[in-house]
Amino acid sequence: MPSFTYKAVGGDGKQVSGVLTAENYQVALRMLEEQTLFPVHVTEGVKQSNAPFSGGRVKAAHLTTFYSQLADLLRAGVPIMRALDVLSGKGARGTLAQVVRELREDVAGGVSLGDAMAKHPRTFSPLQSSMVKAGEQGGFLEDVLARIAIFSEKQDELRNKVRGAMVYPVILVFFGSGILLFVMTVVVPRLRPYLRPETFNFMTVMVFGACDFLIANYVAIIFGLAAVIVAVASWIKTETGRRMYESLKLRAPIVGKITTMVAICRFCRILGTMLHNGIAILQALKISKDSAGNEVLAQVIEEAAESVKKGAPLSEPLKECGLFPPAILDMIAVAEESNNLESVLIQIADTNETRTARSIDLAVRVLEPLLLLVMAAAVGSIMIGLLLPILTMGSSVQ
Numbered sequence: 001m002p003s004f005t006y007k008a009v010g011g012d013g014k015q016v017s018g019v020l021t022a023e024n025y026q027v028a029l030r031m032l033e034e035q036t037l038f039p040v041h042v043t044e045g046v047k048q049s050n051a052p053f054s055g056g057r058v059k060a061a062h063l064t065t066f067y068s069q070l071a072d073l074l075r076a077g078v079p080i081m082r083a084l085d086v087l088s089g090k091g092a093r094g095t096l097a098q099v100v101r102e103l104r105e106d107v108a109g110g111v112s113l114g115d116a117m118a119k120h121p122r123t124f125s126p127l128q129s130s131m132v133k134a135g136e137q138g139g140f141l142e143d144v145l146a147r148i149a150i151f152s153e154k155q156d157e158l159r160n161k162v163r164g165a166m167v168y169p170v171i172l173v174f175f176g177s178g179i180l181l182f183v184m185t186v187v188v189p190r191l192r193p194y195l196r197p198e199t200f201n202f203m204t205v206m207v208f209g210a211c212d213f214l215i216a217n218y219v220a221i222i223f224g225l226a227a228v229i230v231a232v233a234s235w236i237k238t239e240t241g242r243r244m245y246e247s248l249k250l251r252a253p254i255v256g257k258i259t260t261m262v263a264i265c266r267f268c269r270i271l272g273t274m275l276h277n278g279i280a281i282l283q284a285l286k287i288s289k290d291s292a293g294n295e296v297l298a299q300v301i302e303e304a305a306e307s308v309k310k311g312a313p314l315s316e317p318l319k320e321c322g323l324f325p326p327a328i329l330d331m332i333a334v335a336e337e338s339n340n341l342e343s344v345l346i347q348i349a350d351t352n353e354t355r356t357a358r359s360i361d362l363a364v365r366v367l368e369p370l371l372l373l374v375m376a377a378a379v380g381s382i383m384i385g386l387l388l389p390i391l392t393m394g395s396s397v398q
Helices: 023-033 060-075 080-088 095-108 114-119 126-138 142-195 202-237 239-251 253-276 283-289 295-309 315-323 327-337 341-397
Strands: 003-009 015-021 038-044
Touching: 003 023, 003 315, 023 038, 060 080, 060 095, 060 142, 060 327, 080 095, 095 315, 114 126, 126 142, 126 239, 126 253, 126 283, 142 202, 142 253, 142 341, 202 239, 202 341, 239 253, 239 295, 253 283, 253 341, 283 295, 295 315, 315 327
Parallel strands: none
Antiparallel strands: 003 015, 003 038
């Protein structure tokens, strides 16, 4: 049924506006009269008077809670309008509450929930909006919302684990570099006048040369680093630079393997979730190709969809790209033959996410002593360069 935007005057003389759904224009007028409203202006269609709310970003944990609660309410038989009312709540505050209120207004105006979510790309990713649209069309919206909640929770756990593991190395690099710069630019220059040139060794010359270079060119170094960062950032924004950067992330030593497995796990979980909910494999591949978060892998999945469209099994085009491990490809091939691909994909995601988390922990544990060794080597070089001349001078005095 069409939607009508109206402006009317109530019995108390106040002007009200809103959107209602009716069979035709006359029925819309009759509905307003039944509500004791005197129509001033009624037009067919939904007028979007306000731009979508563009506040700050929503935390992943809050978004996961929203998906989970909305799925629970819909499963309990609560209409979607009432469910959005409950989640927005009069006492609710923050960006998510405002976004949910706008979702309710759009849905009340006849817009689907997926389309309403697509208006807020800062809050809901295109992948999530596409999955919700598929769930609405297929009649399993609550299942899709629950799956999105599980997926978001697992991704948030992995993200928090990576961030937590990197806290110590980042602090070590930051404070260690600061201390080294302080020693090189403040402490060493003050000790230099007390040392005799004939007592200098190779390390002493290297340390003093580095100090002179830092002190004389610190402005150029700062601007040079800033220029390099800006140039690299601009290059990455180009299509060629972005693809090379995405490819480098997947094929870099140690880090590349972890990045690849994280992307593959995300793809397998999303594809398995949609296949489990009855979405056709071609449509599921089209929606899930952006779930990996990497353009190179997204291109591979798009090419795989074309191959599947021609009748080829999914495992063959994935094997040609060289990114998927043989064990995962074998599991996908066997799952296709036994017609339980959706279950195997989710199992692959669960198993490899656990292994990837262990790999991240191991990589961080190896990184910490390496950083300590680098710092120790730098401090040791400075100490050797300064202590040997001092000891030489002391022995000559004796």
